[in-house]
Amino acid sequence: MENDPISIPHLFTNPKDIEIMGFFASILAWGQRKTIINKCKELIERFDGQPAEFIRNHQDSDLKRLLGFKHRTFNDTDLLYFVSFLHFHYAHFESLEDAFLRDKDLLTAGFSMERSLIEFKKYFFSLPDFPVRTRKHVSSPQSKSSCKRLNMYLRWMVRKDDNGVDFGLWDRIYAQDLICPCDVHVERVARKFGLIAIDKVSWNMANELTDALKTFDPMDPVKYDFALFGMGVEGEY
Numbered sequence: 001m002e003n004d005p006i007s008i009p010h011l012f013t014n015p016k017d018i019e020i021m022g023f024f025a026s027i028l029a030w031g032q033r034k035t036i037i038n039k040c041k042e043l044i045e046r047f048d049g050q051p052a053e054f055i056r057n058h059q060d061s062d063l064k065r066l067l068g069f070k071h072r073t074f075n076d077t078d079l080l081y082f083v084s085f086l087h088f089h090y091a092h093f094e095s096l097e098d099a100f101l102r103d104k105d106l107l108t109a110g111f112s113m114e115r116s117l118i119e120f121k122k123y124f125f126s127l128p129d130f131p132v133r134t135r136k137h138v139s140s141p142q143s144k145s146s147c148k149r150l151n152m153y154l155r156w157m158v159r160k161d162d163n164g165v166d167f168g169l170w171d172r173i174y175a176q177d178l179i180c181p182c183d184v185h186v187e188r189v190a191r192k193f194g195l196i197a198i199d200k201v202s203w204n205m206a207n208e209l210t211d212a213l214k215t216f217d218p219m220d221p222v223k224y225d226f227a228l229f230g231m232g233v234e235g236e237y
Helices: 015-027 033-046 052-056 060-066 074-090 094-100 112-125 132-137 150-156 184-192 203-214 219-233
Strands: none
Touching: 015 033, 015 052, 015 074, 015 094, 015 150, 033 219, 052 074, 052 132, 060 074, 060 150, 074 094, 074 132, 094 112, 112 150, 150 219, 184 219
């Protein structure tokens, strides 16, 4: 776990800090894992070691310490908007889980992860001053994206894991509703195991893989993600 971005939220015990830094760690999770982890630790320092406190109670003058942050194409313009949205959200809700349950039908008519992620992106960019450039950092099934980073984040927050990996902080989204995070590493191993046939990483592939994993465990199919990804990234297959 120490070599994976999930190590970042594991630095905290406060649930708010965990879900906030889990969100940032997942959004920044592309490129070399060592760099991702270092950039997340830099972000924690810029939050003065207290992400939830900073998000909820910062003054405008405090935002200056965020200037100059950069990870690949994610820069301080994007970071400032993320902080602005999270500040807005936590002024109205106790948990970031609510941001994925914007459509009331998700609770009454049956949960749909596809609809949840579509509505999440709409909600995330509902503030009037969002930078157009920032939209690329939050994926959606509407654009055929596999939504790897958001699905990974949801795995961390939703799965109740006895092995101390995932946190299981949320209880209104269930493990059987999760979609397996799908990137080139997972795709390569899943294809060798005959779990997928679709030829391009996409939302449809993520669903295809999840359906295949449900044949092993319909209540918790995404528990296999860590093994699939690990075998791919470590070259163990």
